[in-house]
Amino acid sequence: MNSVRRGTKSGFTLAELLVSVGILVLLGLAMSLVLSSTVDLWRGGASRRSTHEEGRAAVQELARDLESAFPIEAGGQPPAGFFAIASPRGDLLLRFARARGGKDENPLTREGGAGTVGGGYDGYHVAGQGANPQKKYRAPGGVSEVFYFYLASEETLWRGERAPVGGPGSFFDPTAVNNVAYLRSTGRVVSRSLLAFRVLFWGPETRTWDTAVDPRAGGPLVTWDSTSSLDSSFFYYNDPRAIALGGGMLPLKVKILAFVASPDAGERTARLARPLGQADVELAVNRGEGFPEPEGGFPYLKVEDEWVEYSGRSGNTFTLKKRGALGTTAVDHPTTRTDSQGATDPVLVRGGRVFSATRDIPAAAPMWEGD
Numbered sequence: 148m149n150s151v152r153r154g155t156k157s158g159f160t161l162a163e164l165l166v167s168v169g170i171l172v173l174l175g176l177a178m179s180l181v182l183s184s185t186v187d188l189w190r191g192g193a194s195r196r197s198t199h200e201e202g203r204a205a206v207q208e209l210a211r212d213l214e215s216a217f218p219i220e221a222g223g224q225p226p227a228g229f230f231a232i233a234s235p236r237g238d239l240l241l242r243f244a245r246a247r248g249g250k251d252e253n254p255l256t257r258e259g260g261a262g263t264v265g266g267g268y269d270g271y272h273v274a275g276q277g278a279n280p281q282k283k284y285r286a287p288g289g290v291s292e293v294f295y296f297y298l299a300s301e302e303t304l305w306r307g308e309r310a311p312v313g314g315p316g317s318f319f320d321p322t323a324v325n326n327v328a329y330l331r332s333t334g335r336v337v338s339r340s341l342l343a344f345r346v347l348f349w350g351p352e353t354r355t356w357d358t359a360v361d362p363r364a365g366g367p368l369v370t371w372d373s374t375s376s377l378d379s380s381f382f383y384y385n386d387p388r389a390i391a392l393g394g395g396m397l398p399l400k401v402k403i404l405a406f407v408a409s410p411d412a413g414e415r416t417a418r419l420a421r422p423l424g425q426a427d428v429e430l431a432v433n434r435g436e437g438f439p440e441p442e443g444g445f446p447y448l449k450v451e452d453e454w455v456e457y458s459g460r461s462g463n464t465f466t467l468k469k470r471g472a473l474g475t476t477a478v479d480h481p482t483t484r485t486d487s488q489g490a491t492d493p494v495l496v497r498g499g500r501v502f503s504a505t506r507d508i509p510a511a512a513p514m515w516e517g518d
Contacts, residue, residue, distance in 0.1 A: 201338045201340050201341070201405075201407045202338075202405050202407040202500060202501075202502030203502060204337055204338060205304055205337055205338045205341060205344065205405040205407070205502065206403050206405050206502045206503065206504045207504065208306065208337060209241075209295055209346075209403055210403060210504045210506050212243075212245050212293050212295075213243075213401050213506045213508060214506055214507075214508075214509065215245040215246045215247075216229065216243050216244070216245055216397060216508050216509075216510050216511075217243075217244045217245055217246045217290050217510055218244075218373075218395040218397055218512070219244045219290070219312060219394075226319060226374055226377070226394070227244055227292070227312055227313065227317075227319045228243070228244075228319070228372070228373035228374050228394055228395075229242075229243040229244075229371055229373040229396075229397050229398070230242045230243070230319075230371060230373065230377070231346060231348065231370050231371040232380075233345075233346075233369050233370055234299075235475070235476070236299050236300070236452065236475075237297075237299035237343060237344075237452075237473070238296075238297060238298055238299050239295070239296070239297040239344055239345070239346060240294065240295075240296050240297075240324060240330075241294065241295040241296075241346055242292070242293070242294045242318050242319060242324065243292075243293055244290050244291065244292055244293070244312055245290070245291060245293050246289060246290060247289055247290060247291050247310065290310065290311070290312055291308050291309060291310035291311075291312070292307075292308065292309050292310065292312055292317060292318040292319065293306070293307070293308050293318070294306070294307045294308075294318045294324065294330065294334065295337075295346075296330045296334060297341065297344040298327070299452075301339075302340060302341050302342060302408065303336060303338065303339050303341070304336070304337040304338045304341055305331065305334030305335065305336055305337065306334055306335060306337050307330065307334035307335070309333070316329075316333075338405070340407055340408045341406065341407060341408070342406045342407070342408045342449050342497060342499050343404070343405075343406040343447075343454070343473060344404070344405050344406070345369075345403075345473070346369075346401060346402070346403055346404075347368070347369060347401070347402040347404070348367060348368040348369070348370075348371050348398040348400075348401055348402075349367060349368075349399045349400035349401070349402070350367075350368050350382065350398060350399070350514075351399070351514040352365060353366065353367055353368065353399075354366075355367070356402055356505075362382045367402070368382050368398070370382075371398055372384065373394055373395065373396045373397060374394045374396075375389035375390050375394075376390065383396070388514070392512075392514060395512065396514065397508050397510060397511040397512070398508055398511060399507070399508060399511050399514075400505060400506065400507050400508065401505070401506050402503065402504070402505045403503060403504045403505075403506075404501060404502075404503050405501070405502045405503070406499050406501050407499050407500050407501075407502060408499045415437050415438055415439075415497065415498035415499055416495055416496070416497050416498070417432035417433055417434045417435065417438075417463075417495070417496045418432060418433045418434075418493040418494065418495060418496070419431070419432060419450065419480060419481075419482045419493065419494040419495070419496055420432050420433050420463065420482070421482060422479070422480065422481050422482055423450060423479065423480040425470070425477050425478055425479050426470075426477075427467070427470075428466065428467045428470075429464055429465065429466060429467065430448070430450070430455065430457070430464070430465040430467055430496065431463060431464050431465075432463050432464075432465070432496050433463065434463060435460055435462055435463040435464070435465070438460065438465075438498045439498065439500075440460075441457060441458055441459060441460075441468075445499075445500070445501035446468070447472060447473065447498075448465065448496050448497065448498055449496070449497045449498075450480050450494065450495075450496050450497075451480055451484075451494060451495075452475060453470070453471060453475045453476065453477060453478055453480070454472040454473040454475045455470055455471075455472055456468045456469040456472040480494055481494060482494055
């Protein structure tokens with residue numbers, strides 16, 4: 148009788164099982180770290196792309212309009228021209244006329260109907276008589292009005308355009324452009340994440356773009372009035388040389404500066420770590436990493452409504468070079484603020500990226516000797 152020998156089955160020991168489970172856990176953690184790093188990298192790239200698109204849109208669109216700036220005779224009502232007003236809060240309103248392209252390059256579509264402008268036109272159109280009046284639209288004349296409006300409290304830039312120049316609702320009408328609701332309703336949003344938006348002008352005696360240089364010493368201008376007779380803050384207000392140009396005084400060059408906030412709240416944003424007095428020259432934050440170095444960058448930070456310029460950073464402390472920079476006023480800043488609802492929020496210190504462009508104004512005529 149043959150005996151049957153059963154084979155023995157081998158298995159994992161407890162130690163082997165523990166080692167296997169440990170390896171699986173380590174692999175899982177490694178994969179989790181890789182995935183987390185990949186997601187962070189993707190978010191950072193998306194944030195940088197969004198910031199780049201915001202800055203490029205704000206700068207390039209205005210640059211294209213400025214290249215087509217058109218000199219307008221100042222005799223109309225309201226007086227047309229090239230105007231820029233900047234407020235101490237950082238608000239900006241820029242208005243000018245620009246040459247239109249496309250169908251307006253054809254004389255038939257550019258001037259069609261222009262001969263009947265005096266026959267009852269009111270604004271854009273005239274309504275015919277009878278039971279079924281037909282609206283006849285005015286010819287655009289190849290020129291349109293453009294405005295750029297930056298509201299610092301909302302960090303938003305609007306652009307508006309209309310044609311023909313003049314008439315009811317004109318952007319050159321002070322009663323219209325002083326109405327923020329009107330500017331909102333007639334314009335479209337270009338950007339909603341601009342910490343600052345500045346436009347500098349090169350006049351006949353300008354020698355540098357350095358805003359620390361006074362215009363009397365060759366520094367740039369921050370306002371413009373092509374008539375030289377409407378805005379008393381304009382450097383050449385009531386200057387006989389400017390008035391002799393007949394209202395056609397356009398800047399020779401324009402520099403655009405757009406300071407774009409990062410859409411990622413964790414990037415270049417920190418909390419004020421200790422109160423900042425009006426005369427303090429050091430600013431402490433809870434986290435200083437991620438802010439740009441002053442050399443070769445844009446060495447400015449925004450603390451509530453005040454801009455500060457810094458010359459260096461050591462850890463979480465910035466050394467301040469100038470308080471109340473970019474036209475703002477130096478004030479005291481606590482570490483927290485309480486709103487009208489009783490909620491307490493930390494005071495934020497914000498940085499960003501700067502986008503700039505400089506454009507010559509082809510339509511600008513020579514002014515006087517020395518320009």
